[in-house]
Amino acid sequence: MAMQFAHFHAMDFLPRNGKSLKNYFEPYDIVYIYTSTGIEAVKPTGERYKYHPGTAxxxxxxxxxxxxEPLLRALNLVKGDSFLDCTIGFGADALMASVDLGDSGIIVGLEKSEVLAFLMKVSQQFTNFESEELQQAFRRIEIVQQDAVDYLRNQPDNSFDVVYIDPLFETAIEESTNFTTHKQFAVRDQLTDEWVREAIRVCRKRAVIKAHYTSELFEKYGFHQLKRKSAKFHFGVRNKKDLCE
Ligand SMILES: C[S@@+](CC[C@H](N)C(=O)[O-])C[C@H]1O[C@@H](n2cnc3c(N)ncnc32)[C@H](O)[C@@H]1O
Known part of the structure; x- marks a missing residue:
């Protein structure tokens, strides 16, 4: 199976034969370990990451x-909506949005990191959720490996009902182990004027951001901050309708 998987994804296949992982990195930047429960990415420096649904x-x-569910309140999706998650990461937020939309909606998740996008895509086949609803919701997400701003630039105006952005926080917060390992493979792009401008152009109903509760991004970019007592991160909403009035 591992050999077939490697060939299917145009990767070299190296049988483990009980050898230490450090023997495998030359000439590779990343080694993927195939196991019966999924695929794990390992860097030569030892960091490893395997898909996990996180908080979902x-x-x-x-x-x-x-x-x-605070995210779903902020997104305010209705059946049939199209939803673009610009920064899918390990997809916990996208999974909740996908469950909420059911099979009536369209959901696309962008990820700039090649490794993370690859792991998400293959995990859609490998992961078995206990809940059939979660399983189907996970498989309905279309994952695209691309920089979000590049992707947005190529979309027509008003082409997704809701556009969501959750880059890595500028302010560190206490995180789960899963998120800490995920960060080793993540891209650390921060929100830019162009990113926000493109998100607003491409959304039909609203753009939503997630940021640390002390972040100046809400005010800087005109997002209404949905404050939650004792939550370290808040969602910010910018309705397109407000902008047209
Ligand atoms: C904080 S995580 C997102 C977590 C996600 N909301 C979840 O529920 O798992 C941010 C993710 O966005 C990715 N990212 C950062 N900059 C990006 C960009 N310009 N385009 C697409 N993805 C990007 C990072 O690699 C990282 O995986």
């Missing part, structure tokens, strides 16, 4: 129990 599992459980 407990958020999903709370949401189906009737609790409010």
């Amino acid at each position: 599992m407990f958020r999903y459980k709370r949401w189906i129990a009737g609790e409010q």
Whole structure:
């Protein structure tokens, strides 16, 4: 299976044969380890990352129990909407949006990091969620490996109902182990004037950002900050309608 996987993805296949991983990096920057539960990326410096749904599992459980989900409140998606996640990362937010939209919507997730985009794509086949709803929602996300601003520049005006941006925070917060390892492979681009301008042009209803609660980005770019007591990150919403009035 591992050999077939490597050939299918045009990668060299190296049998492990019990040897230490450090023997495998020359001449590679990244080695992928194939296991029965998924694919793990390893750097020569030892950092490793394997897809994990992150916060999505407990958020999903709370949401189906009737609790409010702050991201979904900010996105305010309705059935049939199209949703663009500019920074899919390990896809916890996109997964919640996809569950909310059901099979009526369109959901595209962009990821600039080649490694993270690849792991997300292959995990759509490997990962088995206990919940069939989550499983289907995960598989419905179209993952595109591209810089978000490049992608947005090539989209027509008003082509996605909602556009969402969650770059890595400028301010460090205490993070889960999964997020810390994910960061080793992530791209650290910050929001720019052009990124916001393009997101507003491409969205039909609203653009939403996530940032640290102390971030100046909300005010700088005119996003209404949805404040939540004791939450380290907040969502910011800019409705297109407000801009046209
Ligand atoms: C904070 S994480 C997103 C987490 C995500 N919302 C989730 O629920 O898992 C930011 C992600 O955006 C990616 N990224 C950063 N700059 C980007 C860009 N210009 N275009 C596309 N993806 C980008 C990073 O590699 C990283 O994986």
